[in-house]
Amino acid sequence: MLKIWGRTNSSNVKKVLWCAEELGLDYERIDAGGAFGVVNDPAYRALNPNGLVPCIEDDGFVLWESNAVVRYLAEGDPERRLVPSSRQDKASAERWMDWTTSTIAGPFRDVFWNVVRRTAQDRVETELSRGLDSCGRLLAIADKALAGQAYLSGEKFGIGDIPLGCLAYGWFNMPIERPDLPHLAAWYERLTERPAYRRAVMIPLT
Numbered sequence: 001m002l003k004i005w006g007r008t009n010s011s012n013v014k015k016v017l018w019c020a021e022e023l024g025l026d027y028e029r030i031d032a033g034g035a036f037g038v039v040n041d042p043a044y045r046a047l048n049p050n051g052l053v054p055c056i057e058d059d060g061f062v063l064w065e066s067n068a069v070v071r072y073l074a075e076g077d078p079e080r081r082l083v084p085s086s087r088q089d090k091a092s093a094e095r096w097m098d099w100t101t102s103t104i105a106g107p108f109r110d111v112f113w114n115v116v117r118r119t120a121q122d123r124v125e126t127e128l129s130r131g132l133d134s135c136g137r138l139l140a141i142a143d144k145a146l147a148g149q150a151y152l153s154g155e156k157f158g159i160g161d162i163p164l165g166c167l168a169y170g171w172f173n174m175p176i177e178r179p180d181l182p183h184l185a186a187w188y189e190r191l192t193e194r195p196a197y198r199r200a201v202m203i204p205l206t
């Protein structure tokens with residue numbers, strides 16, 4: 001059976017759990033990372049030398065890097081339900097996966113850590129306000145794209161929606177001031193109607 005290592009409150013782990021839930025896969029999840037430790041155990045380091053979560057093992061095949069895992073699981077679905085069919089549509093969807101990791105994950109982390117994970121006295125206000133500005137500016141780019149299509153993957157939900165969808169739950173549920181981005185908000189509302197999103201992503205922010 002597919003094994004997934006990672007604590008459920010990690011946005012990178014959520015990507016993998018959400019994808020597995022969308023595909024209806026049977027899997028075993030093993031707590032790792034954060035307070036659970038495990039990631040520095042030699043046995044875990046042998047699987048993922050980065051000492052980070054998520055990591056999967058599928059019939060002896062080991063894979064880390066959340067976006068790579070999402071692609072691997074989605075490609076393994078016989079009907080490829082989450083993978084856009086044309087080469088160009090697939091590349092366009094995957095672009096949002098890479099953009100989320102390379103461009104918005106850092107500023108989002110600055111907001112999330114200062115609002116959710118740090119105590120008020122440890123909060124770094126400059127980091128928080130810089131993160132909020134960057135996230136607002138970057139999410140406006142996604143908002144503009146979503147004005148013309150229902151999902152980041154095109155007309156249908158797919159892999160391109162998963163990474164940003166995980167951050168969107170945090171963005172729309174932290175006590176912060178958000179710029180008005182109506183297309184992004186409508187997309188997020190559509191995600192909240194998905195049972196798999198509710199199970200894997202919509203859990204208390206910690």
Ligand SMILES: N[C@@H](CCC(=O)N[C@@H](CS)C(=O)NCC(=O)O)C(=O)O
Binds near residue numbers: 051064065
């Ligand atoms: N690029 C990696 C990043 C993985 C990553 O940074 N994971 C964090 C959790 S979101 C982690 O393992 N932190 C250490 C820990 O939880 O102990 C991926 O997408 O899988």
